[in-house]
Amino acid sequence: MKRGLFKTGAIVLNSFDYGESDRILTFYTHDFGKLRGIAKGARRSKKRFVGNLDPMSRLDIVFFHSDKSELVRVEEAKLADAYPGLKAGIDALSVGCYLLELTSEMTREGQRLPQVYNLLAGFLKAIEEGADPGAYTRFFEIRLLSMLGYLPHLDACVVCRKTDVEPQKRFSSERGGVVCRACSTGAAGLIPVSSATAGMLAISAKLEFDKLERLKPNAAFMDEGERLLYDFIKFQIGKELKTKRFLEKMRKAEARV
Template identity: 30%
Template sequence: MRERIYRTEALILRRSDFGEADRLLLLATPGGKRRVVAKGVRKTTSKLAGHLELFTHTTLLLAVGRNLDIVTQSQTLSGHTTLRTSLPRLSCAYYAAELYDRFTEEDDESQQIFTLLVAILAALDQSSNPDLVLRAYELRLLHLAGYRPHLHYCAVCHVRLSEDADRFSPVLGGMLCPRDQDADRAALPVSGAAFRLLRYLQTQPLTVFEALRLSTQVRGETAHLLRAYLRQLLERDLKSVAFLDEAMRVE
């Protein structure tokens, strides 16, 4: 049972106005996804407002409420100001937040997923390759959620894949070896460059992505493959996809 007043680290993922001066907040926390209310935060005199901006990484003090817990104090750990003032980076953050929302349940504790999201938002705030940061996030989140795509072994027979593998099956959950290509006649074609990039992103730390110089075609193909897999799992596209695509086009 939680204490009546408790402290938690959090990321502000969504905000909506509530009543005359309050805001409802969707948080990512080490203890899982949580919906809370910040009372009076829309008043010009509120001391909380500056610490509860969208995508802020913060430490919160909350009081347990009847329906929603109430934010009583907030201390910013990182404001991610670059992210919030760049439309392409901001669109990536919206996408990352929605993906987190779809793969997590309220109060379902997951320190690893929270730590991942903290790292991804920090990377989006600084990286010159935000699209690659998103691809790495998708792959890591899929792994933590139990849906790691097969990129090193065939999704059907589990034999180690050679570099001539060129089919990805969203239905079967990964790459197919040449012998099992017919297991899914709707499997997507994959270029050698996209295959190598997917495997690289799945295993390498975020810090190495800055050195990558890739064609627009390979970046787009990789995004298309992972989006197809996510669509298969979630049974629809994310709402933020259209905003993300438009923002990245005008970058």
């Protein structure tokens, strides 16, 4: 990126107060990918930072980039969408937080993918407007993996490339896809997955966004899809996600009530 002033759409992935009145933020932007920036005097100046700089806000920002700093300097930030409906309930809010953390952990600075920005903005909006948070989280995960070049092999065996007709398949995060019976001997950490789930995951990775609501995932898809994708994501980033642990705790608490 050249030195200068730039304007772009940005979704706040996370932010924290810094010093007396500044705020440090991580954004996913439409034109520049993931960026880290500082908003000087953010807690004093209501004029330049109309709305807020809280996570899960979509903004139109103007920032200054110089070669001397790792952080861009946020000059202006105008709120485009605060997703109030997402923030009104704990379920939607925690799913929203998971999508932000996942985007933050899976992407790296310098990689410019407007489709990732559109994906995140579109899914936050869809869940705010009532799309099934569980199903849409799975669709988000597989589409994000695909955009970043990590789409797992879900049809033919990833090792021998033979098409497996068995209704029950096995998935290996290490191999990056489903493995047939012959190739799975001795492999560790295999996750059982039905052909139906593997098929729906493959479809939901490619389908036009507007058509996703036509997919009607069953309980097996929700269960297997979640296990498989999270195992694969953990394998890719090499760690657990904080918001995922929170989602799991919440679900256990709900089950006890």
